[in-house]
Amino acid sequence: MPQWLTLCLVFIAFSATSLLAAEDRYPTFTSIEEAGADFLVQGEYVGLAGGVLPIAVQVIALGEEEFEGVMFQGGLPGAGWDGKQRQYFQGKTTDGKTEFFGKYGYKLAEKNEYWQAIIENRVMRGSDQSLRNQLNDVSFVLHKVQRESPTLGDQPPEGATVLFDGTNTEAWGDAKIVEHDLLDRGAKTRQSFQDYQLHLEFRTPFMPTARGMHRGNSGIFIRNKYEIQIVDSFGWTIINRRFERNSWVGRCGGIEEILPPDVNLTYPPLSWQTYDVDYSMPRHDKTGQQISPPMMSVRLNGVLIHNRRVLPPESEVRDDREPGPLYLQDHHDQVVFRNIWVVEAQ
Incomplete structure (x- = not known):
């Protein structure tokens, strides 16, 4: 077989393999029933710090029981967040319990010892020492919520x-x-x-x-x-x-x-x-x-x-x-x- 033909066949095989890998690279779930345990952890949580300060978090699933997230003061975006104060965190699930620790700095590479939390049974409990300038009690308890758009299910008006x-x-x-x-x-x-x-x-x-x-x-x-x-x-x-x-x-x-x-x-x-x-x-x-x-x-x-x-x-x-x-x-x-x-x- 001519060398040029061999090279062409190798290139075609490599390209086909690459395209197939691209199609299969990311596991995709379209139903809650099939989404797995990580889906049950990810989501939005709202509650109070020190029993008085509204806060909320968004937990993002990264696969293989790993997570990252954001904490907002005042509530969730569009539902109370002050548009300013945020904290960042990462976490992992082990033996059914998901533990988180704070992150900060360039590329969020530094560990923030002030922030820690645990999620069990759809409840996040933790503390944030950076709230000491506002609260004596910096512990928080947040419950998972499922927001729904106020226009979800809107029916077409007459003439639509x-x-x-x-x-x-x-x-x-x-x-x-x-x-x-x-x-x-x-x-x-x-x-x-x-x-x-x-x-x-x-x-x-x-x-x-x-x-x-x-x-x-x-x-x-x-x-x-x-x-x-x-x-x-x-x-x-x-x-x-x-x-x-x-x-x-x-x-x-x-x-x-x-x-x-x-x-x-x-x-x-x-x-x-x-x-x-x-x-x-x-x-x-x-x-x-x-x-x-x-x-x-x-x-x-x-x-x-x-x-x-x-x-x-x-x-x-x-x-x-x-x-x-x-x-x-x-x-x-x-x-x-x-x-x-x-x-x-x-």
Whole structure:
């Protein structure tokens, strides 16, 4: 066999193996029943320090019984957090008990002896000596909670265009129903839209060993142009994801990998979450000059994360006065959708 042919066959075999490994690299769970013990530990916990100071934590599963997390003073993001005070921690489960210790410094590489906690039976108990400037008793007890978006299950008003209600995919091209009544990613509406309000519900998978943008990635493309990011960015902050690509502007709720959300309102994976979007197209005068840019307001899980954001200008090769479809990005992760409808502006 010629050497060049041998090299080609080796390259093809290597490429195929690499692609297969990429497909199987991250265990993916789409149901709570199959997600395992780590899923039961990860999530949100709220309670009091010293019996008086509201605090909350987000525990992120990393796979193989390892975890990291963030503590917030005042409550969870969007539910009391003061927007300032945070502590970071890491932990591991041993013999059914998950123990945590504080972290700080560059890349959170230093151990914070002031902070410690244990989770058993959905309850976190611990202490934080850094609260001594506010409290005499710095112990805390937090209970696991499951937040639900206030717009979850909202029904389309009169005059709305129902795009997906779980029964058929007539409004979509390249679409399929999975898990009996959910819409798979990769679908694009047959109809195009201009100015409208959008309601959409989505669920990201539980992928504990995946990192960064490989963790439950998808997106909503408004007019098949402006992407509102979907990704499992639960617990991400500018500190604990400082060195991961797009972890700030590309987190859930980011627009176009340019405009970050005002606050990270991502719920834990396998939670049903909501987007409520108000989009208005650019306006032009009779000569074709733009007099108003495209703008968008976005609520993630009921909380305003973009308020009338002016969007980046569109490409000169595309007429930005044309309506466009809604596209649900296929990024190869098992993100699913339901209850999708729009109300077009009159």
